[in-house]
Amino acid sequence: MVTMPIQSAFPIVITGHVDHGKSTLVGRLLYDTGTLQTERYQEMVQSSSENGRADEFAFVLDAFEEERRRGITIDTSQIYFSSQLRPYVIIDTPGHREFIRNMVTGACYAKAAILLVDAVEGVMEQTRRHAWLLSIVGIQDICVAVNKMDAAGYDADRYRELTADINALLEEFSLTASAIVPISARHGENVASRSKAMQWYQGPSLLELLDGLVCRPIEERPFRFPVQDIYRFDGESVVVGRVESGSVRRGETVQLFPLGRQAVISAIRTFPATDVGTASYGEAIGFTLDGSIDAGLVRGAVLCGGTLPSCGREFQATIFWFLNEYATGDPVTIRCTTQSVPGKIHLEQVFDPAQPDTELPSDLICVGEAARCSITTELDLVGDHPALIPEMGRFVIERDGIPAGAGIFR
């Protein structure tokens, strides 16, 4: 056995059109890397035969009774496997448009994506929609797999034809493919091992491609700390939250947004260590500030350093919608980090990323559609451009308390 360094599982989302084989591919990856637990494998075999199917690798992930009966994926799922190089967490997502909110839920945990395209059907509606969503979610590493090559007679010409289609699609959304791998998930060809039937293909297998992906280093960025809560214990006020960008040291002066004041970090608090010297990106910690914390400092305020953020009540955005529909002017809540402010959306140009040529009414957005819009809020909102600080450049839209859409500042 190869000893792997202890590291975090690399998260990869699997996307693509309905029935192009997403869940089957995941089951295959687990099986071929020897990561599938005996019990889950046996359960898959038993359930496949009860549902009158040959061994259905998709059932490893499609665990709901309804998913197996209908042969579809309803909700996103996460499962772990390891290559010789490192551990992965694979995030499976549903391909149906009606379950797009579950696809988005899965995609935002990922650092890279596999976009699956059926060799016979080619680029379809959800292939396009998912590719567009990956560009909005900010996933840059896209591994394309042309699946069901067995059904396409392992035809090199068909693969080349699809390669051109796929590259054109990705280019439209300013994405590029890390590679386009011809595979058969059902038969395990070019997934973890090479295909004898496709010797014309010289590129990496899918697993080799995944192993070649690297975590992009976090660049130096300005400090952002949205206040999550304030704990008043034993006469002391501790401002808690997570560093969403950059870092800060004890003794440093920070700007309080949107309050327009300054404060000095007097201590950085964790448990059991009571005071640490610095707090960096991703850390969920607490601060005490010099002087008294007044009533103005509440959840949603943002402690900032370096280049300062934008702060205002009107901004431009690109949004997508995943629950029911929305008409210009209906009240919503915009949630960006710990900020939560009431507002309204003015839709400017509604479009369907899957069918760019279809004209849509400009004052109504439905599930699976996207829009360029302006948003006005009743309170100040603090944000950054997503290209500078993604964590501060994206938001979720709630209607009647339920998440119904999401977007990025523009």
Next chain:
Amino acid sequence: MDYLDALEFKSIYVIREAYQKFNGRIAMLWSVGKDSTTLLWLVRKAFLGRIPFPVIHIDTSYKFPEMYKFRDDLAKEWGFEVIVANNKEQLAAGMGPETGMKLACCTELKTNALKQAVDAGGFQSVLLGIRRDEHGIRAKERYFSPRDAQFQWDYENQPAEVWDQYNSFLREDEHYRIHPILHFTELDIWRYIQRENIPIVDLYRSREGKRYRSIGCVPCCSPVPSNAATFDEMIAELEASTESERSGRAQDKENLYTMQKLRSLGYM
């Protein structure tokens, strides 16, 4: 930041979100097992050494004697109060794992006992130490998971959970299950317990060639053959294993969808 730090910070963020949304109406479930004991440790980290809400132990009365002792000792050491909850009516009527279907026993002594405890305490949210890698059904869970008055999990209509924005909108009679360690694997839990030096029940360590990987009620748990007595040995054993963690749990084996039925009813 190393990988265990990243897992820890994610959990602390979720715990603090839950507390902020449901302050005064929140409790946590502590089964005394490794996962919820890890969760309890993370709660102390989130609140700088405090446990600012009630800790509930659902007592079926069939737990291992070691678990009762560990529960009382740790509560004393860390200085928190445990609410022991049980389904008195069903226990008095003789409900047990040998009485009939194990599903019925779990439903009465765990699910319904929890229902009673949630009603009695008026809780709108309960923290639980479940993990995605435990089962295919749990792999589909959200961090904030709404349940209706009958404890049903409407798993086909789960809300979106995008960019750490957790849905906390409550309809009448609903409550939330909150899962701060959803992203830990079994292996992560042991590495984290080892690093943080979290106290743990001895049943997980090998005695006479056997140990428990998962603990619950005595009649429904079987030990697995193992000589792993130290954390290093347990971790090495898990790294090489393809057996599932719950392979020693009897109630998982009655039917393919037992877990789904239990989960949809809010089983822990």
